[in-house]
Amino acid sequence: MLGKIFFLLCLSSAWAEDLCSKAVPPEAYYVRLSIKTALGDKAYVWNDNEMFLFQATLAFAMRSQFSGQEYNVSNIVVCDETPRVSFWFVVTSLEDPSRLVSRGDVEQAVRKSRNRINSAFLLTDQTLEFIGITPTLAAPVAPNTPPWLIVFGVVMGAVFAGILVLLVLPLIQKKRKKNQPMEDEDSDEETQVKTAENGPERSGVYNMSFSDDDKFTQM
Amino acid sequence: TVFPQPQDAEHSQDNGLKEITARPEWDNKVQYLLTCIGFAVGLGNVWRFPYLCQVYGGGAFLIPYVIALVFEGLPLLHMELAIGQRLRMGSVGVWSSISPYLGGLGVASMAVSFLVGLFYNMILAWILWYFFHSFQSPLPWSACPLNLNHTCYVSECEKSTPVNYFWYRNTLNITPNIETSGSLQWWLVLCLASAWCIVYICFIRGIETIGKAIYVTVTFPYLVLTIFLVRSLTLSGATDGLIYLFTPNWETLKNPTVWLDAATQIFFSLSLAFGGLIAFSSYNAQKNNCERDALIVGCVNSFTSIYASIPIFAILGFKANENYDDCRNWNILRLTNAFNIGDENITLENYNDWLNYLNTTDPSEVQSLELKTCDLQTFLDQSATGTGLAFILFTEAVIKMPGSQVWAVLFFVMLFSLGLSSMFGNLEGVLTPLLDLHMVPSWMPKEIFTGLICLTSFTVALIFTLGSGNYWLEIFNSYVGSMPLLIIAFFEIISVVYIYGINRFNDDIEWMTGRRPNIYWQVTWRFISPLMLLVVFVAYVIVEAETQPTYNAWNPDYVNFPLADVQYYPGWVFAICVLLSVLPVVSIPLVALYKFTGFVKNYIMNRHNQNPYADEL
Numbered sequence: 001m002l003g004k005i006f007f008l009l010c011l012s013s014a015w016a017e018d019l020c021s022k023a024v025p026p027e028a029y030y031v032r033l034s035i036k037t038a039l040g041d042k043a044y045v046w047n048d049n050e051m052f053l054f055q056a057t058l059a060f061a062m063r064s065q066f067s068g069q070e071y072n073v074s075n076i077v078v079c080d081e082t083p084r085v086s087f088w089f090v091v092t093s094l095e096d097p098s099r100l101v102s103r104g105d106v107e108q109a110v111r112k113s114r115n116r117i118n119s120a121f122l123l124t125d126q127t128l129e130f131i132g133i134t135p136t137l138a139a140p141v142a143p144n145t146p147p148w149l150i151v152f153g154v155v156m157g158a159v160f161a162g163i164l165v166l167l168v169l170p171l172i173q174k175k176r177k178k179n180q181p182m183e184d185e186d187s188d189e190e191t192q193v194k195t196a197e198n199g200p201e202r203s204g205v206y207n208m209s210f211s212d213d214d215k216f217t218q219m
Numbered sequence: 220t221v222f223p224q225p226q227d228a229e230h231s232q233d234n235g236l237k238e239i240t241a242r243p244e245w246d247n248k249v250q251y252l253l254t255c256i257g258f259a260v261g262l263g264n265v266w267r268f269p270y271l272c273q274v275y276g277g278g279a280f281l282i283p284y285v286i287a288l289v290f291e292g293l294p295l296l297h298m299e300l301a302i303g304q305r306l307r308m309g310s311v312g313v314w315s316s317i318s319p320y321l322g323g324l325g326v327a328s329m330a331v332s333f334l335v336g337l338f339y340n341m342i343l344a345w346i347l348w349y350f351f352h353s354f355q356s357p358l359p360w361s362a363c364p365l366n367l368n369h370t371c372y373v374s375e376c377e378k379s380t381p382v383n384y385f386w387y388r389n390t391l392n393i394t395p396n397i398e399t400s401g402s403l404q405w406w407l408v409l410c411l412a413s414a415w416c417i418v419y420i421c422f423i424r425g426i427e428t429i430g431k432a433i434y435v436t437v438t439f440p441y442l443v444l445t446i447f448l449v450r451s452l453t454l455s456g457a458t459d460g461l462i463y464l465f466t467p468n469w470e471t472l473k474n475p476t477v478w479l480d481a482a483t484q485i486f487f488s489l490s491l492a493f494g495g496l497i498a499f500s501s502y503n504a505q506k507n508n509c510e511r512d513a514l515i516v517g518c519v520n521s522f523t524s525i526y527a528s529i530p531i532f533a534i535l536g537f538k539a540n541e542n543y544d545d546c547r548n549w550n551i552l553r554l555t556n557a558f559n560i561g562d563e564n565i566t567l568e569n570y571n572d573w574l575n576y577l578n579t580t581d582p583s584e585v586q587s588l589e590l591k592t593c594d595l596q597t598f599l600d601q602s603a604t605g606t607g608l609a610f611i612l613f614t615e616a617v618i619k620m621p622g623s624q625v626w627a628v629l630f631f632v633m634l635f636s637l638g639l640s641s642m643f644g645n646l647e648g649v650l651t652p653l654l655d656l657h658m659v660p661s662w663m664p665k666e667i668f669t670g671l672i673c674l675t676s677f678t679v680a681l682i683f684t685l686g687s688g689n690y691w692l693e694i695f696n697s698y699v700g701s702m703p704l705l706i707i708a709f710f711e712i713i714s715v716v717y718i719y720g721i722n723r724f725n726d727d728i729e730w731m732t733g734r735r736p737n738i739y740w741q742v743t744w745r746f747i748s749p750l751m752l753l754v755v756f757v758a759y760v761i762v763e764a765e766t767q768p769t770y771n772a773w774n775p776d777y778v779n780f781p782l783a784d785v786q787y788y789p790g791w792v793f794a795i796c797v798l799l800s801v802l803p804v805v806s807i808p809l810v811a812l813y814k815f816t817g818f819v820k821n822y823i824m825n826r827h828n829q830n831p832y833a834d835e836l
Contacts, residue, residue, distance in 0.1 A: 032556065036563040082559035137365055137372070148351035152413065155351075159416045166423050167666055 020079035024088055027100040028079075029110075030131040032086040038127035046085045050121075051078060055089075057113075057120045062091060062101070065109035069094055107133050242307065243426050245502055250430040252515060254499055255300075257437040257640025259489050259520040262342065262609075265637060269464070269528035270604035271484055275477045276468030281525075283472065283481035288521055291751045292485040294743035295708060296496070297513035297736075298715055298724075303497035304509050305727045309651030310494030313501075314711075317719045323810030324714065325652055327707050328494030330803040331699060332648030335493070337676055338695040339645060340418060341683040342606070343638045344410040346631050348390055349610065351410075353627035360385035361618045379781035382615045387773045390610070394686035395774040396786055401686015408684050411677060418639065419673040422646050423666050425654075426502055429643045436636040443633035444527055447626075451533035454620070460536015463599050464528060479762070482755045487700065489520055492708040495644030498651035508732045510740075531608075538616035539598035546593035553588050606689075609634060646672065690770055694788075698796045702763075703803040705756040710807060712749050721745060768793065 019025070031054075036043045044050070055076040062071040071094065081087040091101040110117065110133055118128055125135035245251040272280045306313045311325030352359050363376035363384060371377075376384035387393050394401045421432035451457050471477050490496065500509065544567065551565045558577060565573045578585050603612050609630075617627045649672060653659060659668050683692050715724055721744060729735045736744075771783035788796065 034562045036561075083561045084555065084559035085562060086556075086559055137369060147355050148348075151351045151354050152409065155347075156413050156416065159413070159420055162420050163416070163423070166420065166428070 019077050019090065024080075025090060025100060027103050027106070028088040028090045029103070029106060029133070030086065030088045032084065032129040032131065033121070033123065034127040034129075035085060035121075035123070038123050051081070053120060054078070057117050058089070058091070058110075061109040061113035061117060062106075065112050066105070103132075111136070243502055244504070245426065246430055248507075250433065251499065251503060252512060253433045253437045254426070254429060254640070254643065255496060255512070255516045256519050257433050258495050258499070258644030259516055260437070260440070260523045260637065261488075261490070261641035262634060262638050263484075263488050264520065264524040265527045265531065265634065266605055266608040268484065268488070268524040269531045270602055270608065271480055272528055273464055273532070273602050275474075275480065276466075276471035277463070278465045278467035279469050279472055280477065280481065283478045284485065284521070287478075287482045287485040287751075288517060290743055290747050291482055291755075292489050292491075293513060293517045294740060294748045295486075295491050295712060296489055296517050297510060297740065298712060298744065299491060299496045300500040300509045300513050300516075301724070301728055301731070302715060302719075303500035304503045304505060304507060304731060307501045307505070309498045309501060309653075309655045310648065311652035312655040313497055314714065317714055319814045320811040321710075321714050321718065321807075322814070323807035324707060324710055325494065326806040326810060327703065327803045328492060328497075329649055329652050330806065331703050331707065332493045332495060332645045333676070334695065334699045334799070334803065336642060336645035336649065337680045338683060338692045338699075339638065339642060340414050340676070341411060341680055341688070341692055343418075343635060343642065344407060344414040344684075345390065345606070345610070346634045346638065347414055348406070348410045349614070350628065350631035350635065353624055353631060356624060358614075358618055358623055358627060359389070360614050361623075375775045378775075380615070382611050382618075383781065385614075386606075386610045391689050392686055393689055393773050395776065395784070396772050397687050397690040397770065397792055398789060399687060403681060403684050404686065404688075407688070408681065411680060411684055415673050415677045418642050418646070419670060421639065422643060422650075422669050422673070425650060425665060425669065426499075426647070429647070433640055433643070436640045439636045440633045441523075443629050444530060446629065447530035447534070448526075450620075450626070451530040451537065454533065454537040456537040456540025457533035458536065459540060459595065459599065460532040460534070461529065463536065464532040475758070476762070479755060479758050482751060483701070483705075483759065485521075486708065486755070487704065488524065489517065490641065490644055492704040492711060493644060494648035494652065498647040499644070501651065505731055506733075510728070510732055510734070510736065531613075534616045535602070535612060536599065538612065538619065539595060539601070541616075541619045542598045543593055543595045546591050546598075550590045550593065553590060554585075557584060557588055690772070693770060694792070694796055695799065698799040699803070702756070702759065702800050705752060705759065706804045706807075709749060709752045709756060712744065712752065716744050716749070768796070 033046070035046060052073065055073045055078060058076045059071040059073055062075070063069065071091070075092045075094065075097075076089055077092060078087050078089045091106055093099040093101050110130055114125070114133075114135070118124055121128055245254075272278075302313055303309075306316050308316065309325070310328040311322060314321040314324040360382045363372035363381045365371070366373050373384070375388060379387075390407075392401065392404050421428055421436075500512075503509075547567055547570060551567070551570055554560070554573065554577060555562065555565055558581075560573075574585075601612070602608075613630065614627070617623050617630065620626050646669075650669065653668075659665075682688065685691075715721075721741070724744075725735055725741075768788050769785050770788060772786050774780065774784040777784040
């Protein structure tokens with residue numbers, strides 16, 4: 001039993017090395033990482049351990065897409081690693097290590113677990129690129145009431161309130177003034193001339209020449 | 220000499236009655252000066268002057284500008300303020316009192332003020348729209364919207380830029396040409412209504428309410444400009460913009476259009492010939508030093524233009540630098556990905572070294588990448604005037620500044636204040652003559668009348684909320700706000716100097732200010748300013764008549780989109796353009812003719828009715 005497994009492992013690694021030396025198969029996907037751009041000072045160094053993590057996360061992605069099929073790290077074959085940190089990979093099928101999983105299936109798996117793959121490496125859709133798998137564009141947050149209508153409402157409310165105040169205030173002031181002179185008139189009646197007023201109130205010139213004040217001239 | 224009796228709008232010989240109101244007055248001198256400054260300082264100071272400076276060789280442009288100010292701007296300004304203060308009436312009353320045949324001049328001013336007020340408030344509505352949208356994070360003009368399937372960005376936005384898309388599609392919803400009118404855009408109607416409401420609340424009782432509002436609307440822009448000045452000078456790339464702006468290119472002075480543009484800029488910048496300045500000074504006390512006022516307003520206006528161009532160009536320099544860096548970073552990314560070089564190994568500093576190295580090792584590959592040529596100068600040359608500067612260039616710059624919302628809000632409130640204080644002048648140019656002519660029924664309170672003016676203007680201005688509204692606004696801007704004003708100003712100065720009489724005018728000013736105007740004013744009023752106006756007008760007509768007028772249309776289906784689709788105006792539109800230029804000024808000869816026929820009729824009737832027993836005296 002152990003021997004068989006050992007034999008299969010050797011075979012698969014031999015297959016892997018074989019794959020890398022051949023031309024890029026059509027089922028392959030290019031991957032490009034921009035770790036320094038994403039993390040700046042906190043960037044980690046890309047080494048074999050990180051590559052192992054990549055293979056593991058992809059195996060995880062394949063497993064969660066196709067439930068029941070237990071993909072392993074050995075099924076993810078990575079080739080052509082460059083200093084850019086870019087490489088291409090293929091996924092070998094479970095039953096037959098010489099067959100490759102189709103592009104469509106791999107794409108589905110990656111899309112489903114894209115977020116998890118990104119977070120495993122502390123990267124984003126733009127810094128961990130799968131060439132050919134376009135990132136799903138973030139749907140814009142559309143609030144129920146557009147915010148501009150809210151600001152518009154506030155401004156217009158203030159303006160209308162102001163207009164009302166400016167229109168109503170003088171009317172109130174006029175009413176108050178009308179009440180006040182009515183009281184003054186009664187108290188000052190003795191000193192004022194009782195002119196016969198025919199027309200509307202206060203339409204004529206107030207003539208002081210015959211005022212009572214001058215009846216008794218000072219000697 | 221007998222001074223003509225100034226007729227106050229509502230003369231009050233009776234002092235005892237409280238109901239009859241005297242002519243409204245400014246609360247204090249500061250209010251009056253601030254209002255005049257606010258009228259003169261407007262959007263043009265912020266978005267036209269810096270553009271002219273840039274296009275006409277930076278610091279060198281200041282020379283024709285100052286010459287135009289000294290020989291054309293200040294004399295006309297002084298004349299308008301003096302004549303309004305002396306005769307204490309709006310534009311129609313003033314010119315009618317000088318000579319009944321000149322009443323048309325006032326009517327022309329009133330018509331131009333009304334027409335300009337229509338489209339100017341539409342610009343304020345656009346500013347309000349942007350202001351309302353500045354309270355979001357991220358700013359709506361920073362990213363393209365997605366198409367219906369959410370698979371990719373809207374194609375119109377992809378081909379141009381998000382900022383352009385937001386302006387032309389989200390704001391204007393512009394049609395591909397002026398013949399297609401489209402429908403009323405409800406959001407623009409709302410914004411226009413709010414702009415008119417805000418104008419109404421300030422204008423509701425004429426200068427009583429305007430005088431209070433201008434304390435805020437005139438001082439606030441200076442505060443914001445200073446804040447922007449300080450902020451922009453700390454941005455990277457600001458110095459590039461400033462150097463570009465102020466480096467004088469003396470060669471441009473040989474080009475006559477520079478002088479023409481300087482003269483027209485000064486003229487329109489000071490808001491002359493609208494009748495608004497005459498209206499404002501008519502509310503002054505008669506014994507007021509109008510000479511000093513004119514000098515203050517003129518100089519503050521020019522100073523503001525120069526002061527505003529500093530932060531504008533610092534920010535444009537910053538934006539150009541950002542674009543230049545983006546361009547080079549794009550190239551770097553292309554190279555890094557194609558040659559699988561380590562991430563961030565190529566930086567902006569060693570880019571050239573790397574490029575040379577890669578060119579020597581693998582030139583064909585480098586060629587196939589189609590790298591962009593990044594030149595800082597081309598980005599700095601991307602200039603715009605008017606709405607292009609405010610709503611496209613500046614909004615793009617604001618996105619790249621940290622704390623974008625704050626800067627956007629400040630900027631749009633500043634623009635709104637600048638425009639609002641100019642709107643007051645436009646509306647006063649309409650209101651004061653109507654009040655002076657007693658065209659207001661006595662039962663109607665002033666508040667209702669100003670409301671009616673605002674309502675009428677709003678209704679007519681709905682044209683600008685159509686899909687083709689922007690094209691119509693350009694037409695109004697070019698044809699109403701230009702030639703008629705030059706004609707009116709020319710007739711104004713001729714009337715004052717030669718019909719009213721320069722000696723009489725000098726006596727009036729001596730009576731008002733205590734000093735006779737000196738030789739500078741005499742020479743400019745009599746000869747230099749009218750001559751300059753005539754030359755500018757003729758040159759303007761020649762330049763305009765040379766080419767058949769075209770306009771830039773935004774057409775997503777155009778072959779070279781996003782470049783502007785240059786179209787000719789169709790015949791009927793061009794007829795409207797001519798009509799707009801001619802209609803305001805046609806009242807000048809019409810009124811003169813009308814009065815003349817009345818005079819002739821009277822003369823003939825008197826000759827017929829010569830009756831020895833009729834007392835003719």
